[in-house]
Amino acid sequence: DGGITQSPKYLFRKEGQNVTLSCEQNLNHDAMYWYRQDPGQGLRLIYYSQIVNDFQKGDIAEGYSVSREKKESFPLTVTSAQKNPTAFYLCASSRGGQGVTFAFFGQGTRLTVV
Amino acid sequence: GESVGLHLPTLSVQEGDNSIINCAYSNSASDYFIWYKQESGKGPQFIIDIRSNMDKRQGQRVTVLLNKTVKHLSLQIAATQPGDSAVYFCAENITPDTGRRALTFGSGTRLQVQP
Numbered sequence: 001d002g003g004i005t006q007s008p009k010y011l012f013r014k015e016g017q018n019v020t021l022s023c024e025q026n027l028n029h030d031a032m033y034w035y036r037q038d039p040g041q042g043l044r045l046i047y048y049s050q051i052v053n054d055f056q057k058g059d060i061a062e063g064y065s066v067s068r069e070k071k072e073s074f075p076l077t078v079t080s081a082q083k084n085p086t087a088f089y090l091c092a093s094s095r096g097g098q099g100v101t102f103a104f105f106g107q108g109t110r111l112t113v114v
Numbered sequence: 115g116e117s118v119g120l121h122l123p124t125l126s127v128q129e130g131d132n133s134i135i136n137c138a139y140s141n142s143a144s145d146y147f148i149w150y151k152q153e154s155g156k157g158p159q160f161i162i163d164i165r166s167n168m169d170k171r172q173g174q175r176v177t178v179l180l181n182k183t184v185k186h187l188s189l190q191i192a193a194t195q196p197g198d199s200a201v202y203f204c205a206e207n208i209t210p211d212t213g214r215r216a217l218t219f220g221s222g223t224r225l226q227v228q229p
Contacts, residue, residue, distance in 0.1 A: 004157075033216055040122050042203055043158070043219040050215055058216065090157050096215070102148045103217060105157035 003027065006091050006106035013078070013085065013113050021076045021109045023091035030096030032074035033103060036060060037088040046089075049074055050096050078111065086113050122201060124224040133191040135223045137204035142185065146207040148217065149178060149189045151200045158203060161189070191225075199227045 004025045013019045025032065031050050035043035045058030049068040063082025068074055074093075078085045088110050092103035127133045139147070145166040150158035164171045164178045164187075171178050177190040187204050201224050205217040 006157075031215070035219075042221040043205075045216050045218070048216040056216075092157075101146075102160045102163050104160070105150075107157045108155070110155075 004091060004093055004104055004106035006089075006109050008109060009107065011109055011111045013111060015113055016080045018077055018079050019085075019111065021078070021089055021091075021111070023074045023076065023106060025072055025074075025093040025104075027093055027104065028071070029093035029104075030071070031094045031103075032068065033092040033094075034058075034064070034066065034074070034076045035090045035092065037090060037108075043090060046076065085111055087111060122222050122224045124226060126226045126228060127194050128228050129194060129196060131194055133189075133194045133198070133225060133227075135189045135191075135202050135225065137187040137189075137220050137223075139185050139187060139204070139206045139220070141206065141208045142182075144206040144208050147178070147180060147187050148205045149176075149187075150203045150205060150219075151198075152203065152222070153200045161202075194225075194227050196227045196229060199225055201225070 007022045033048040034046040036046055037043050044060050046064050047055055047058055047066040049055035052071050055066050055068050065077045088108050090108045091106045094101050094103040148163040149161040151161050152158040162173045162176050162178050164180050169180050175192045179188045201222045203222045204220045
């Protein structure tokens with residue numbers, strides 16, 4: 001099956017710890033994205049990558065870091081510098097290229113700080 | 115991103131009726147728009163898209179209308195079914211001015227279908 005896999009589905013973190021969320025796609029897409037969603041709100045862009053070894057900050061990048069060493073993988077690290085990390089995190093991918101096309105989303109990781 | 119309240123606007127319709135969900139976008143340079151459906155605890159699913167050189171596009175039971183003059187987008191769902199109950203988001207692409215190639219999402223509308 002082609003798609004995007006996010007893991008884990010639920011994640012608990014103690015305050016002050018870094019945690020890494022996994023995102024893998026087998027759609028052969030060039031572009032990948034991370035969004036954050038808070039209860040009752042829309043999606044806000046954290047980071048995006050149009051090609052391997054390149055990524056750009058989105059609207060709320062502070063306290064987060066990413067890497068794009070492989071085309072199929074775009075892990076997100078939530079660092080201790082992120083003041084309010086409890087949220088639903090969504091990874092997406094799309095064909096990329098000159099124009100934006102619609103993105104496929106994973107099923108999300110719900111992160112809770114305890 | 116925009117600041118929004120904790121409570122989404124809600125549209126409640128009877129099963130079998132048509133639904134219209136509206137979205138206002140802010141940037142006149144936006145050239146591509148998408149509607150997504152999100153069920154509770156899941157990732158958004160693509161419904162339909164439209165480019166700025168069109169004003170209407172139809173899919174299966176869904177129609178998207180784009181009015182660039184007033185920067186308004188709408189999603190029409192025909193013969194709404196209980197399985198259509200979800201939160202619906204519009205998203206826009208705001209290149210080429212910014213050089214940014216990622217979608218910007220609206221705050222969403224909750225659709226509740228009454229049996």
